[in-house]
Amino acid sequence: MQWATLAAAALFAQNVAAQGNMLRFACSQLVTERTDPLVNPGMKYTPHLHQIVGGNAFNVTMDPTKDMFAESTCTSCSFKEDTSNYWTAVMFFKHKNGSYHRVPQVGNGGPQGKLFNKGGLDVYYIPSGKVTAFKKGFRMLAGSATNTVDSKVTKANICHRCWTSPSESKFVGGAPCSGTDTVAIPSDPTCKMIRQTIIFPTCWDGKNLDSPNHQDHVAYGQGSGATGGGACPSTHPVKLPQIMYELMWNVTDYSDKSMWPSTGSPFVYSMGIGGAAAHGDYLFGWKDNSLQLAMDNNCNLNADCAKAGLHKQADATYSACTKNQQAVEDTEGWLKEMPMGDKLIKA
Numbered sequence: 157m158q159w160a161t162l163a164a165a166a167l168f169a170q171n172v173a174a175q176g177n178m179l180r181f182a183c184s185q186l187v188t189e190r191t192d193p194l195v196n197p198g199m200k201y202t203p204h205l206h207q208i209v210g211g212n213a214f215n216v217t218m219d220p221t222k223d224m225f226a227e228s229t230c231t232s233c234s235f236k237e238d239t240s241n242y243w244t245a246v247m248f249f250k251h252k253n254g255s256y257h258r259v260p261q262v263g264n265g266g267p268q269g270k271l272f273n274k275g276g277l278d279v280y281y282i283p284s285g286k287v288t289a290f291k292k293g294f295r296m297l298a299g300s301a302t303n304t305v306d307s308k309v310t311k312a313n314i315c316h317r318c319w320t321s322p323s324e325s326k327f328v329g330g331a332p333c334s335g336t337d338t339v340a341i342p343s344d345p346t347c348k349m350i351r352q353t354i355i356f357p358t359c360w361d362g363k364n365l366d367s368p369n370h371q372d373h374v375a376y377g378q379g380s381g382a383t384g385g386g387a388c389p390s391t392h393p394v395k396l397p398q399i400m401y402e403l404m405w406n407v408t409d410y411s412d413k414s415m416w417p418s419t420g421s422p423f424v425y426s427m428g429i430g431g432a433a434a435h436g437d438y439l440f441g442w443k444d445n446s447l448q449l450a451m452d453n454n455c456n457l458n459a460d461c462a463k464a465g466l467h468k469q470a471d472a473t474y475s476a477c478t479k480n481q482q483a484v485e486d487t488e489g490w491l492k493e494m495p496m497g498d499k500l501i502k503a
Contacts, residue, residue: 177456178282181234183209184475185275190483193218194437200483205246205426205495209276211239211441212479220293224441230477236467240441245425249410252417256491259405270325272471280400284384287397289448290440297370298356299435306339306432312380314434318342319349324404332382341423341431345411349404354436356399358385359392401436
């Protein structure tokens with residue numbers, strides 16, 4: 157079994173290498189709050205809670221005409237030149253007594269080495285041949301926050317993995333969204349962690365920086381999984397770097413089934429529903445043409461890259477980049493109810 161795991165990890169690394177080098181870096185948590193400038197611009201106390209990483213210029217409106225690198229004074233991501241914002245829903249544990257507790261996040265291991273973050277997530281930019289970097293003002297959404305049907309989700313793009321190792325540094329399984337990975341959030345007391353993977357479309361219409369549903373201007377190519385994406389359709393002919401999020405939810409403290417509800421999954425996202433509703437939001441914010449240069453010059457993993465002018469920050473530096481909540485409420489500890497609707501009042 158150990159040899160099979162190592163072989164699968166090596167195969168993933170080889171597949172990525174065949175596409176060219178990739179960026180893989182950590183982003184610590186900037187803020188957790190109920191805002192969403194992509195889907196609910198200008199609104200505080202949006203329908204569900206998000207955990208946001210990236211540049212500290214993040215706000216409830218996010219004017220697409222502004223240069224986010226110039227607006228930011230720091231970023232919670234490893235590369236100093238990346239002030240993009242990345243966010244996802246928050247996972248909660250539902251106790252049988254009806255209360256909720258936010259599931260903590262940890263850094264991620266893997267065949268390319270451990271990444272250090274304080275909460276947050278890990279980001280990949282995977283090229284496949286010549287790619288065109290995102291433009292200023294570009295934004296997109298992967299997944300649907302209202303979906304409740306697993307079969308409507310392509311498992312190769314959005315999935316969950318039961319991580320049976322007590323350490324995130326010990327790689328478990330094969331390539332992302334393969335093997336026994338599921339769309340649903342695993343409900344198994346042997347899971348020490350649950351890894352969530354969100355893979356974004358890699359094909360762009362070449363014209364629109366956004367669309368009304370934040371999805372129609374992009375499309376998935378013919379490829380499957382984290383390979384950089386396959387051939388693009390004629391409607392979306394421009395090949396983009398493949399963005400992938402990886403999150404490690406530490407569920408070790410919730411393995412006692414006597415705490416679990418009698419029916420349904422003990423783990424839900426902040427919309428109050430399961431893995432089929434997993435989604436990720438992306439707002440571009442790299443400095444000048446640094447991302448294009450990184451893709452053109454095969455900048456690799458989480459390291460300085462002189463040809464693109466990329467500078468890797470110390471984990472203590474990017475983890476210190478935080479932002480006060482704009483929608484102020486205490487979402488930590490045991491909650492009487494999910495942070496939805498009106499401002500949360502704790503029991």
